[in-house]
Amino acid sequence: MSNSRKGVKLFYDVISPYSWLAFEVLCRYRNVWNIDLTLKPAYLTGVIYGSGNQPAGANPSKLMYMVSDLKLTSEYFGVPMFRPSSISEKDSLNAMRFVTAIAEKGKDGDTLERVSRELWKRKWRTQQDITQPASLTDAGLKAGLSANEVEEILTLSKSQPIKDKLKSVTEEALEYRVSVYLYPLSFPLKCLCGKNIIKHPYTIFFPFLQCFGFPFIVCNVNGKAKVFFGSDRFELMAYFFGEKWVGPQPDKPTVQM
Amino acid sequence: MSNSRKGVKLFYDVISPYSWLAFEVLCRYRNVWNIDLTLKPAYLTGVIYGSGNQPAGANPSKLMYMVSDLKLTSEYFGVPMFRPSSISEKDSLNAMRFVTAIAEKGKDGDTLERVSRELWKRKWRTQQDITQPASLTDAGLKAGLSANEVEEILTLSKSQPIKDKLKSVTEEALEYRVSVYLYPLSFPLKCLCGKNIIKHPYTIFFPFLQCFGFPFIVCNVNGKAKVFFGSDRFELMAYFFGEKWVGPQPDKPTVQM
Numbered sequence: 001m002s003n004s005r006k007g008v009k010l011f012y013d014v015i016s017p018y019s020w021l022a023f024e025v026l027c028r029y030r031n032v033w034n035i036d037l038t039l040k041p042a043y044l045t046g047v048i049y050g051s052g053n054q055p056a057g058a059n060p061s062k063l064m065y066m067v068s069d070l071k072l073t074s075e076y077f078g079v080p081m082f083r084p085s086s087i088s089e090k091d092s093l094n095a096m097r098f099v100t101a102i103a104e105k106g107k108d109g110d111t112l113e114r115v116s117r118e119l120w121k122r123k124w125r126t127q128q129d130i131t132q133p134a135s136l137t138d139a140g141l142k143a144g145l146s147a148n149e150v151e152e153i154l155t156l157s158k159s160q161p162i163k164d165k166l167k168s169v170t171e172e173a174l175e176y177r178v179s180v181y182l183y184p185l186s187f188p189l190k191c192l193c194g195k196n197i198i199k200h201p202y203t204i205f206f207p208f209l210q211c212f213g214f215p216f217i218v219c220n221v222n223g224k225a226k227v228f229f230g231s232d233r234f235e236l237m238a239y240f241f242g243e244k245w246v247g248p249q250p251d252k253p254t255v256q257m
Numbered sequence: 258m259s260n261s262r263k264g265v266k267l268f269y270d271v272i273s274p275y276s277w278l279a280f281e282v283l284c285r286y287r288n289v290w291n292i293d294l295t296l297k298p299a300y301l302t303g304v305i306y307g308s309g310n311q312p313a314g315a316n317p318s319k320l321m322y323m324v325s326d327l328k329l330t331s332e333y334f335g336v337p338m339f340r341p342s343s344i345s346e347k348d349s350l351n352a353m354r355f356v357t358a359i360a361e362k363g364k365d366g367d368t369l370e371r372v373s374r375e376l377w378k379r380k381w382r383t384q385q386d387i388t389q390p391a392s393l394t395d396a397g398l399k400a401g402l403s404a405n406e407v408e409e410i411l412t413l414s415k416s417q418p419i420k421d422k423l424k425s426v427t428e429e430a431l432e433y434r435v436s437v438y439l440y441p442l443s444f445p446l447k448c449l450c451g452k453n454i455i456k457h458p459y460t461i462f463f464p465f466l467q468c469f470g471f472p473f474i475v476c477n478v479n480g481k482a483k484v485f486f487g488s489d490r491f492e493l494m495a496y497f498f499g500e501k502w503v504g505p506q507p508d509k510p511t512v513q514m
Contacts, residue, residue, distance in 0.1 A: 065469065
């Protein structure tokens with residue numbers, strides 16, 4: 001473990017199963033890699049539409065690949081999950097407002113983690129609702145909150161400041177700009193669709209928007225920043241941090257010499 | 258290394274940098290994992306449009322993430338590359354017909370590998386053209402073919418049987434059906450966009466299309482099949498095969514106990 005201070009921000013939504021995998025891995029590696037982990041509950045639907053991305057379920061081949069991939073991945077990550085019977089893209093709005101209210105209420109990080117985990121469990125393990133107040137109450141109680149606390153947080157979650165906060169964290173992800181080294185020295189940067197995005201005669205480091213889905217993970221170490229999308233970049237994250245990766249369960253290494 | 262016979266089919270296009278990473282890793286692990294590797298040159302544009310996917314470059318945030326990601330990933334994989342000054346989605350049609358002609362000509366696997374690698378190098382390392390006959394000739398010569406052989410293959414690459422072959426391998430990827438375990442027992446499978454795709458009262462194993470981009474990697478072992486998309490699933494592939502993953506360069510392990 002190196003002594004460098006490493007910052008990690010995890011933008012997530014409980015509707016996203018890959019966010020759950022990233023969440024568990026980062027929680028497990030927090031002390032192993034000495035990372036300062038900040039949980040950033042946000043709204044996936046806002047990011048998908050805000051970035052002009054295609055929702056995962058809009059493409060049947062991609063959806064079927066995801067179903068098949070999640071079966072093996074969740075087993076390998078030690079986070080049992082099963083595809084829910086239905087997924088609506090707006091399913092998580094109430095849940096993420098509830099989680100945002102917990103974060104804003106200044107509850108300790110453990111509570112935020114436990115409530116997020118309970119909501120993921122409901123949606124992706126036990127096939128339970130996460131849209132209704134009774135469902136959010138149940139998740140809050142299971143996470144160790146008192147009945148009074150849950151009621152207070154439920155009320156708070158419907159307030160304008162909390163709605164605005166969820167929106168602003170979602171925008172923070174969408175508007176996160178990270179420098180990209182553009183090569184070669186002289187170019188018209190043409191994207192695959194043939195449009196000229198930028199024309200510049202010199203090598204430049206330029207901050208670009210890079211968020212189009214969750215989990216979106218912003219890493220900082222020694223003045224360098226790098227973003228990672230998805231739950232399949234931890235090996236690369238370890239390389240970026242100068243740390244070791246031994247698989248998704250550091251207490252049960254699966255990746256070996 | 259286990260003794261099971263493992264089959265791996267790699268569907269790739271030289272326009273795809275992540276296909277290059279997958280290609281190099283699979284070539285390196287071929288003997289380490291005892292895999293029977295089959296190279297399947299195909300046409301990425303056909304797969305993107307055939308599956309209704311969004312081209313990577315159509316989304317500016319996704320494109321910038323890819324540029325940033327490739328810088329770190331190619332360094333970590335030991336496959337130096339730099340984003341080309343321009344990428345047109347049709348850039349690889351002549352090149353992939355040329356590669357298909359080599360595969361069909363019955364050249365040994367080494368030649369197919371070397372020519373594919375030379376084309377990737379031109380596009381993604383030295384910023385050279387891969388659309389013109391002179392460029393393909395140069396790649397063929399660098400890969401060890403004689404001038405006569407290159408000329409013969411160039412002519413063959415423009416023939417109808419080769420055009421049809423490239424189309425049929427691309428369709429083979431698109432139409433590759435792999436069984437997916439659908440859970441729970443009773444459901445309307447709703448995708449994120451809200452459409453009902455299928456309704457069935459029982460648990461079913463059903464073969465579904467799962468290809469929407471390259472690299473598309475079909476793995477078989479002990480009668481089980483699994484597909485993997487991208488160059489970030491090798492750790493999971495090792496788990497599926499019951500093999501060990503020590504990072505993208507098995508001769509220089511980066512992933513350790």
